[in-house]
Amino acid sequence: MTADAGxxxxxxxxxxxTTPVTAVVVRLKLxxxxxxxxxxxxxxxxxxxxxxxxxxxxxxxxxxxIALRGDPHAVNVTVPLxxxxxxxxxxxxxxxxxxxxxxxxxxxxxxPLRPRPLVRALLLASLVGIGPLFALCLLAxxxxxxxxxxAAYVTGVVAAVLALLVCVALARxxxxxxxxxxxxxxxxxxxxxxxxxxxxxxxxxxxxAQKLGSSGLATLDPAADVLRWVPPASALGAVDxxxxxxxxxxxxxLALSGLALAALLAHWQRGLTRLMTSPDGSTLQAAEPVRDxxxxxxxxxxxxxxxxxxxxxxRSLRYVWRDPKTKAAWVTSLAIGLIVPVFNAVQGTGxxxxxxxxAGMLGIQMYNQFGQDTSAFWMVATxxxxxxxxxxxxxxxxxxxxxxxxxxxTLVTVLTTALLGDWAALPxxxxxxxxxxxxxxxxxxxxxARFPYSIPQDGYKNVAPGQAGLAWIxxxxxxxxxxxxxxxxxxxTIYFDxxxxxxxxxxxxxxxxxxxxxxxxxxxxxxxxxxxxxxLPEILTAVSKA
Amino acid sequence: xxxxxxxxxxxxxxKRFGEQTAVAGIDLDLPAGRFIGLVGPNGAGxxxxxxxxxxxxxxxxxxxxxxxxxxWHDPTEVKARIGVLPEGLRLFERLSGRELLAYTGRLRxxxxxxxxxxxxxxxxxxxxxxxxxxxxxxxxxxxxxxIGLAAALLHNPEILFLxxxxxxxxxxxxxxxxxxxxxxxxxxxxxxxSSHVMELVESLCDWVAVMAxxxxxxxxxxxxxxxxxxxxxxxxxxxxxxxxxxAVSDLDWLGGGAR
Numbered sequence: 001m002t003a004d005a006g007x008x009x010x011x012x013x014x015x016x017x018t019t020p021v022t023a024v025v026v027r028l029k030l031x032x033x034x035x036x037x038x039x040x041x042x043x044x045x046x047x048x049x050x051x052x053x054x055x056x057x058x059x060x061x062x063x064x065x066i067a068l069r070g071d072p073h074a075v076n077v078t079v080p081l082x083x084x085x086x087x088x089x090x091x092x093x094x095x096x097x098x099x100x101x102x103x104x105x106x107x108x109x110x111x112p113l114r115p116r117p118l119v120r121a122l123l124l125a126s127l128v129g130i131g132p133l134f135a136l137c138l139l140a141x142x143x144x145x146x147x148x149x150x151a152a153y154v155t156g157v158v159a160a161v162l163a164l165l166v167c168v169a170l171a172r173x174x175x176x177x178x179x180x181x182x183x184x185x186x187x188x189x190x191x192x193x194x195x196x197x198x199x200x201x202x203x204x205x206x207x208x209a210q211k212l213g214s215s216g217l218a219t220l221d222p223a224a225d226v227l228r229w230v231p232p233a234s235a236l237g238a239v240d241x242x243x244x245x246x247x248x249x250x251x252x253x254l255a256l257s258g259l260a261l262a263a264l265l266a267h268w269q270r271g272l273t274r275l276m277t278s279p280d281g282s283t284l285q286a287a288e289p290v291r292d293x294x295x296x297x298x299x300x301x302x303x304x305x306x307x308x309x310x311x312x313x314x315r316s317l318r319y320v321w322r323d324p325k326t327k328a329a330w331v332t333s334l335a336i337g338l339i340v341p342v343f344n345a346v347q348g349t350g351x352x353x354x355x356x357x358x359a360g361m362l363g364i365q366m367y368n369q370f371g372q373d374t375s376a377f378w379m380v381a382t383x384x385x386x387x388x389x390x391x392x393x394x395x396x397x398x399x400x401x402x403x404x405x406x407x408x409x410t411l412v413t414v415l416t417t418a419l420l421g422d423w424a425a426l427p428x429x430x431x432x433x434x435x436x437x438x439x440x441x442x443x444x445x446x447x448x449a450r451f452p453y454s455i456p457q458d459g460y461k462n463v464a465p466g467q468a469g470l471a472w473i474x475x476x477x478x479x480x481x482x483x484x485x486x487x488x489x490x491x492x493t494i495y496f497d498x499x500x501x502x503x504x505x506x507x508x509x510x511x512x513x514x515x516x517x518x519x520x521x522x523x524x525x526x527x528x529x530x531x532x533x534x535x536l537p538e539i540l541t542a543v544s545k546a
Numbered sequence: 547x548x549x550x551x552x553x554x555x556x557x558x559x560x561k562r563f564g565e566q567t568a569v570a571g572i573d574l575d576l577p578a579g580r581f582i583g584l585v586g587p588n589g590a591g592x593x594x595x596x597x598x599x600x601x602x603x604x605x606x607x608x609x610x611x612x613x614x615x616x617x618w619h620d621p622t623e624v625k626a627r628i629g630v631l632p633e634g635l636r637l638f639e640r641l642s643g644r645e646l647l648a649y650t651g652r653l654r655x656x657x658x659x660x661x662x663x664x665x666x667x668x669x670x671x672x673x674x675x676x677x678x679x680x681x682x683x684x685x686x687x688x689x690x691x692x693i694g695l696a697a698a699l700l701h702n703p704e705i706l707f708l709x710x711x712x713x714x715x716x717x718x719x720x721x722x723x724x725x726x727x728x729x730x731x732x733x734x735x736x737x738x739x740s741s742h743v744m745e746l747v748e749s750l751c752d753w754v755a756v757m758a759x760x761x762x763x764x765x766x767x768x769x770x771x772x773x774x775x776x777x778x779x780x781x782x783x784x785x786x787x788x789x790x791x792x793a794v795s796d797l798d799w800l801g802g803g804a805r
């Protein structure tokens with residue numbers, strides 16, 4: 001096939017094929033949807049449930065947006081909302097590549113199709129589904145909330161359609177441009193991180209909503225002023241401009257969205273042509289030698305202790321960065337460990353003791369150590385022949401964890417204290433953090449040996465089917481035990497805080513907590529080591545289930 | 547090394563998974579210094595047996611002695627002397643080939659400089675030098691088997707256990723693996739490998755054990771097990787009771803051009 005396959009086809013057929021191609025592709029999309037639902041009752045139920053939920057949600061936000069009508073700041077909600085909608089459509093195909101089979105134009109590669117009718121057909125087919133329906137509800141609500149007067153409503157109808165098309169074209173253009181990425185290993189690695197984006201995004205939205213609730217919609221003014229010129233939000237900006245009588249601004253904003261749509265379609269068409277006329281490069285790419293990884297890290301690696309300890313630490317640290325599952329778990333822990341205490345402190349609702357959250361969240365990474373290895377644990381198992389080997393292995397993993405956790409927990413604690421201005425409490429909170437971290441490492445090491453479970457490498461699940469109970473026992477039992485183990489330090493903190501003379505002695509909690517945490521970790525490792533050494537085959541079986 | 551030295555002594559080995567008996571009482575003496583093939587159809591219990599011989603799976607009953615040391619009571623002595631390449635288990639795939647060898651060698655307690663020297667030679671011999679900085683997750687099946695073999699050989703074990711080392715491997719990689727294994731056994735070391743490809747076993751091994759339905763059906767030097775049969779394939783089919791099944795008269799419509 002040549003690059004100009006589109007223009008080279010029989011010109012007489014062009015006029016007659018245009019409509020059928022669109023109809024065929026839309027019918028194909030409907031058939032895929034129907035057959036997917038026919039496949040299993042569970043899938044049907046899930047689809048119907050998500051449809052009902054989505055419609056409920058759409059109805060609710062429609063009511064909400066209509067209720068917003070008349071509020072002078074309504075446009076501050078609708079414009080950013082449309083921008084967020086556009087962003088959502090742009091990133092969705094990156095994280096859910098398997099979601100829509102018609103998103104994959106390489107399936108049509110054997111058919112003699114010209115790019116322009118194909119783009120039109122795929123664009124229209126993309127409008128079929130729950131996602132576009134939801135987007136349309138949201139846009140309709142936004143138009144109703146923003147528009148005043150007949151001219152604005154006419155603009156609103158055009159704006160809603162335009163914004164929807166921009167969203168869909170954006171998703172398609174991104175998906176086509178990244179198709180090679182999405183079918184490669186790196187793309188799948190990226191998809192595993194999507195859960196994390198949602199988890200952290202939910203935290204940020206939560207805090208954003210709290211802030212909005214406390215200080216009103218006026219806070220969004222500056223954001224809306226910029227976004228009203230950015231497509232697809234500029235379409236909604238046009239509705240507002242027309243409502244206020246500035247027709248020129250409105251026309252410009254509509255034109256911006258129209259231009260964006262044209263540019264996206266052109267980009268998409270170019271990507272589509274290139275994709276369908278060039279060979280699949282995914283295996284060729286894999287055969288190329290990649291960057292020199294060994295030489296890059298050897299400098300820092302030399303600082304690690306020699307022998308098994310350093311070897312285990314090096315591998316653990318490499319996995320934090322390179323293994324998508326491990327990376328996702330770490331980034332989630334790091335982000336939530338920071339967001340909860342610091343955001344609460346910023347809003348003045350927090351307490352310095354929230355800083356212990358960082359230590360707690362990061363300590364979770366010590367749990368199910370061998371499950372994180374997957375069935376590659378056999379490579380570890382064949383080199384452990386004594387309790388001492390098992391002890392050094394577990395200690396190496398704990399040290400690798402401490403290398404990140406200790407400075408991070410300290411940083412979060414200092415930051416939280418600084419934000420709250422409660423410097424007197426710093427030593428005791430640090431002491432409490434370190435004691436908690438030690439307790440988490442101890443219980444984590446022990447439950448790694450006692451309750452190992454498999455972590456599936458693909459998809460979003462973190463527990464293999466049938467082992468959810470094991471994971472619960474491991475993590476929640478461990479966290480409760482860790483809290484109980486910290487009871488003496490907590491009691492001491494309360495004692496110092498409630499007695500008159502305690503204030504002067506509360507700094508003692510820093511050395512005491514640190515010592516106590518260290519002792520707990522060492523004790524935990526010593527208890528876990530013999531269990532690990534004697535249960536190697538059982539651990540291997542437990543972590544090889546996915 | 548004399549022919550009589552026993553490398554691995556197995557007595558009364560049993561393993562059940564629920565209702566299914568995977569290994570039903572194996573007694574076997576594997577001679578040292580030989581190229582040993584463990585053959586059998588799919589589901590015969592080869593992988594289960596090899597896992598139990600290498601300490602990766604705990605048997606329900608029975609004992610395993612490797613060069614005179616009990617595997618479960620004296621693991622320190624045993625684990626240092628054996629190399630393993632299991633089937634169906636992952637490697638640390640987010641390391642590069644070279645990093646994987648560096649990691650394995652150091653876990654084995656070898657000095658760093660020695661590990662790096664051996665790794666370089668193994669990567670060269672196994673034709674992996676060009677891909678040594680690539681992550682193992684991006685390796686092909688043949689490359690994975692080769693890097694797994696390198697990791698198993700790194701500490702110069704006395705006995706090497708390989709589970710289906712040629713499964714899914716292209717002919718070029720297979721020849722490379724073969725060359726390395728032949729050189730290794732020529733030095734007096736023992737190789738135990740499982741396979742269901744009879745021609746391969748016949749051309750590589752000088753001692754075989756035939757397994758079917760969790761039991762050892764025959765074992766001994768290749769010529770002895772083959773007996774009067776023209777090939778190991780024929781002898782094997784007779785041993786597992788599948789001989790003559792091919793002479794079916796059904797499907798007589800198949801081929802020949804007629805409808």
